[in-house]
Amino acid sequence: MLEINNLHCELEEDTDVKILKGLSLTINPGEVHAIMGPNGSGKSTLSYVLSGRDGYEVTEGSATLEGADLLEMEPEERAAAGLFLAFQYPVEIPGVGNMTFLRTAVNSQRKARGEDELSAGEFLKLVRAKAKELQIDADMLKRPVNVGFSGGEKKRNEILQMAMLEPKMCILDETDSGLDVDAMKLVSDGVNALRDAGRSFLVITHYQRLLNHIKPDVVHIMSEGRIIKTGGPELALEVEENGYGDLLAEAQS
Amino acid sequence: MMPRAKLAQQKRDAVSALLDGRSLPAGGAWATKARKAAEARLRDMGLPVRRDEYWRYTDPRRLTEATVQPGQLHPQGDDAPVFDAIDRVKLVFVDGVFDPAASDAPELAGVEITPLAEAARTDLHWARDLYGTLEARSQNPVQRPLASLNTSYATEGMLIRVTGVAARPVALIYQRKNEAAEAMTHHLIRLEQGAELTILEDGPVAARYNQVMEVDLGEGAVLNHVRTQGRDHERAGVTHLFAQLDAQAQLKSFTLSANGALTRNEAVIWLDGADGAAHIAGATVGDGAFHHDDTVFINHAAPRCDSRQVFKKVLRHGAVGVFQGKILVDQVAQLTDGYQISQSLLLDENAQFLAKPELEIYADDVKCSHGSTSGEIDQSQLFYLRARGLPEDQAKLLLVLAFLSEALEEIADPALADDLRDKMEAWLKRRG
Ligand SMILES: Nc1ncnc2c1ncn2[C@@H]1O[C@H](COP(=O)(O)OP(=O)(O)OP(=O)(O)O)[C@@H](O)[C@H]1O
Ligand SMILES: [Mg+2]
Numbered sequence: 001m002l003e004i005n006n007l008h009c010e011l012e013e014d015t016d017v018k019i020l021k022g023l024s025l026t027i028n029p030g031e032v033h034a035i036m037g038p039n040g041s042g043k044s045t046l047s048y049v050l051s052g053r054d055g056y057e058v059t060e061g062s063a064t065l066e067g068a069d070l071l072e073m074e075p076e077e078r079a080a081a082g083l084f085l086a087f088q089y090p091v092e093i094p095g096v097g098n099m100t101f102l103r104t105a106v107n108s109q110r111k112a113r114g115e116d117e118l119s120a121g122e123f124l125k126l127v128r129a130k131a132k133e134l135q136i137d138a139d140m141l142k143r144p145v146n147v148g149f150s151g152g153e154k155k156r157n158e159i160l161q162m163a164m165l166e167p168k169m170c171i172l173d174e175t176d177s178g179l180d181v182d183a184m185k186l187v188s189d190g191v192n193a194l195r196d197a198g199r200s201f202l203v204i205t206h207y208q209r210l211l212n213h214i215k216p217d218v219v220h221i222m223s224e225g226r227i228i229k230t231g232g233p234e235l236a237l238e239v240e241e242n243g244y245g246d247l248l249a250e251a252q253s
Numbered sequence: 254m255m256p257r258a259k260l261a262q263q264k265r266d267a268v269s270a271l272l273d274g275r276s277l278p279a280g281g282a283w284a285t286k287a288r289k290a291a292e293a294r295l296r297d298m299g300l301p302v303r304r305d306e307y308w309r310y311t312d313p314r315r316l317t318e319a320t321v322q323p324g325q326l327h328p329q330g331d332d333a334p335v336f337d338a339i340d341r342v343k344l345v346f347v348d349g350v351f352d353p354a355a356s357d358a359p360e361l362a363g364v365e366i367t368p369l370a371e372a373a374r375t376d377l378h379w380a381r382d383l384y385g386t387l388e389a390r391s392q393n394p395v396q397r398p399l400a401s402l403n404t405s406y407a408t409e410g411m412l413i414r415v416t417g418v419a420a421r422p423v424a425l426i427y428q429r430k431n432e433a434a435e436a437m438t439h440h441l442i443r444l445e446q447g448a449e450l451t452i453l454e455d456g457p458v459a460a461r462y463n464q465v466m467e468v469d470l471g472e473g474a475v476l477n478h479v480r481t482q483g484r485d486h487e488r489a490g491v492t493h494l495f496a497q498l499d500a501q502a503q504l505k506s507f508t509l510s511a512n513g514a515l516t517r518n519e520a521v522i523w524l525d526g527a528d529g530a531a532h533i534a535g536a537t538v539g540d541g542a543f544h545h546d547d548t549v550f551i552n553h554a555a556p557r558c559d560s561r562q563v564f565k566k567v568l569r570h571g572a573v574g575v576f577q578g579k580i581l582v583d584q585v586a587q588l589t590d591g592y593q594i595s596q597s598l599l600l601d602e603n604a605q606f607l608a609k610p611e612l613e614i615y616a617d618d619v620k621c622s623h624g625s626t627s628g629e630i631d632q633s634q635l636f637y638l639r640a641r642g643l644p645e646d647q648a649k650l651l652l653v654l655a656f657l658s659e660a661l662e663e664i665a666d667p668a669l670a671d672d673l674r675d676k677m678e679a680w681l682k683r684r685g
Contacts, residue, residue, distance in 0.1 A: 095652075100651075
C-alpha cells in the first residue's frame with residue numbers, strides 16, 4: 001500500500017535543517033503500523049511530506065501509494081488517491097461551515113476519481129449517521145470548521161472526516177493526545193470500524209494506551225529522522241516501561 | 254508646501270470653473286432655497302483635492318474634473334440580476350433619470366413614494382425639512398463638498414416616507430444606456446415612529462455618479478439598506494449616506510462592491526436618541542485598476558447606543574482599498590458600545606490596503622474597540638483544505654468567501670444575505 005524508501009528531507013527555507021534522514025517503511029494492505037519516537041524526531045514532518053505540505057524539500061528517496069509516486073502529486077491529488085492525514089493540530093477555519101467543508105471535500109474527491117457527486121440528501125444522511133457514532137452533535141456540524149472546538153472535539157472531527165472520505169491509507173498523527181478516556185474509546189472504535197483488508201493505517205503516538213484499543217501489526221521506533229527499530233506490539237510496551245533510553249543507545253552502538 | 258490660503262482659493266476657483274455657465278435647477282420654492290444654500294456652502298468650501306487630509310488616500314480628480322470619462326456598457330448576459338428572487342417594488346433609473354414606464358407602480362401600504370422632480374413642485378413638508386439638512390450637518394468637522402454639489406444640482410431621486418411596516422422592500426435599480434452619462438441622485442427617506450423599511454439599491458448607475466441619501470429615523474424605526482455596486486468596470490462614483498437616528502431606532506446598511514475604477518462610499522451617522530443602533534458594513538472585491546474607499550463617521554450623541562463598522566476587502570492585481578472610519582463619542586453618550594473592524598485580504602503583492610481607524614471619546618463609561626488588519630491567504634488553512642481533496646482554486650475561493658462572510662453576516666435578512674453570497678461566489682468564480 002505505502003512504500004517509503006530511504007526518504008530524506010530538509011527545510012526549504014533553511015537547507016541546513018535536515019529532518020528525515022533515510023527513512024524506509026513498507027505498509028501492506030490491511031495492516032496497522034504504529035510509529036513512536038521522542039519529540040522532534042520527525043514524525044509529523046513525515047506525515048506532512050507524505051501529504052504534500054509546502055516548506056519541505058525531499059532531497060533523496062521515494063514514497064509511493066499503491067505504486068503511484070506520491071511526491072509528484074499535489075496535496076489534493078494525494079487525497080483523491082486515497083491518502084488521509086488526521087492532523088496533530090487540526091486547523092481552525094472561521095467562516096467555513098463544517099458541513100460545507102465536508103460536502104465539498106467528499107465531492108471534490110469523488111469528482112477527481114470520476115465518480116458521481118453525492119446529492120445533498122445522500123450526503124446529509126451519511127454525515128448524520130457517522131457523526132452519531134462519534135457523538136458529534138448537530139451543532140458541531142453547523143459551526144465553522146474546528147472554531148471553538150475543544151481539543152478532543154477537534155480530534156473527533158478529524159475521524160469524522162476520515163469516516164466520510166473512506167481513504168485507503170490513513171495517517172493518524174497523535175490523534176490520542178488531548179483525549180479523555182471515553183473520547184479515546186470513541187475515536188478508537190471509529191478507527192477500528194474502518195479497519196478493512198483494503199485499508200491501512202499509520203498511527204503516530206506517544207502512548208501505548210491507544211495501541212490497546214487500536215491493535216497494531218507492526219511498531220516502529222523513530223529517532224532523528226529514521227526508523228531505528230521495528231517489532232511487534234511488545235515494542236510499544238517496552239517503550240512504555242523503559243522509555244527510549246536503551247533503544248537509542250542500542251541504535252547508536 | 255503651498256500656503257493654506259492659496260490652496261483654499263484654488264479650491265474655490267475650481268468650483269467656480271466647474272459651475273461656470275450652469276444654473277441651479279428650476280423647482281419649487283423649498284427646493285430652490287435648499288439648493289441655493291448648498292451651492293453657497295460649496296462655493297465657500299471649494300472642490301476637494303488630494304491635499305485635503307480627508308482625501309489623502311483617494312484622488313478625487315476623476316470625480317471633479319469637467320469632463321466625464323466614458324465607461325463601456327457591459328451587457329447583463331446570462332446573469333440573473335441581484336435581488337431577482339426578492340419580491341420588491343422596483344423603481345428604475347436609467348442613466349440616473351427615473352423611468353416610470355420601466356418601474357412598478359409606487360404603491361405599497363404605509364409607504365409614500367414621490368420622485369424628487371415632482372416633489373420639488375409641491376409643498377412636501379417632511380421633504381422640505383430634510384432635503385440638504387443632514388448634508389449641511391455633515392460639513393463639520395469635515396467638509397464634504399461633493400455632497401453639497403449633489404444637493405444643489407441633483408434633480409433626480411426618490412422621496413420615501415414610511416408610516417407603517419412596509420410589507421416589501423423598495424428597490425432602486427440603476428441601469429446604464431449611455432457610455433458617458435453623468436448621474437446625480439438625491440434620495441430622502443423618512444421613517445416615522447415605529448416604521449420599518451428595507452431599501453435595496455443595485456446597478457452600475459452611470460459612467461460617473463454622485464449619490465446622496467438622507468435618512469431620518471423616528472423613534473424605534475428600523476431601516477435596512479442593502480446595496481450592490483457591480484459590473485461596468487470603468488465607472489467612477491461618490492456616494493454619501495447621511496442618517497440621523499432617534500431613540501431606539503435601528504439602521505443597518507450593507508454594501509457589496511465589485512469592480513469600479515473609483516468608488517468612494519461615505520456614511521455619516523448621528524445617534525441622537527438613547528438606545529439606537531447603527532451597523533455599517535461592506536464587502537469589496539477588487540481586481541486590477543480598482544480603487545475603493547469606505548469613509549465612515551459615526552457620532553454617538555446619546556447614551557447606550559450601539560454602533561458597528563465591519564469592512565472586508567479582497568484585493569489583487571493592483572487594486573487599492575481604503576478605509577477611514579471614525580467613532581466620535583460625545584460626553585453624554587455614556588455606555589456606548591462601539592465596534593469597528595476593517596480587514597483586507599491581499600491576494601498578491603501588488604494590491605494595497607490603506608486604513609485610518611480613529612476613536613475620539615469624551616464619555617468615561619464606554620466600550621469601544623477597533624482593529625485593522627491586512628493579510629494574505631493563510632497557508633495552513635489552504636493546506637488543510639487541499640489535504641482533504643479540495644483543488645487549490647476551490648480552496649482559495651472558499652477562504653475568500655469565508656473572509657468576506659463576517660461582513661455579510663451584518664445583513665439582517667438571511668434571504669438577502671444568501672442572494673448576495675451566491676452573487677459574490679459567481680463573480681469570484683468568473684474572475685478565476
Ligand atoms: N517548518 C519548520 N520550521 C522549523 N523547524 C521545523 C519545521 N518543521 C519541523 N521542524 C523541526 O524538525 C524537527 C522534527 O519536527 P516534527 O514536528 O516532525 O517532530 P515530531 O516527531 O512530530 O515531534 P512531536 O512528538 O513533538 O510531535 C523538530 O526539531 C522541529 O523543530
Ligand atoms: Mg508531531
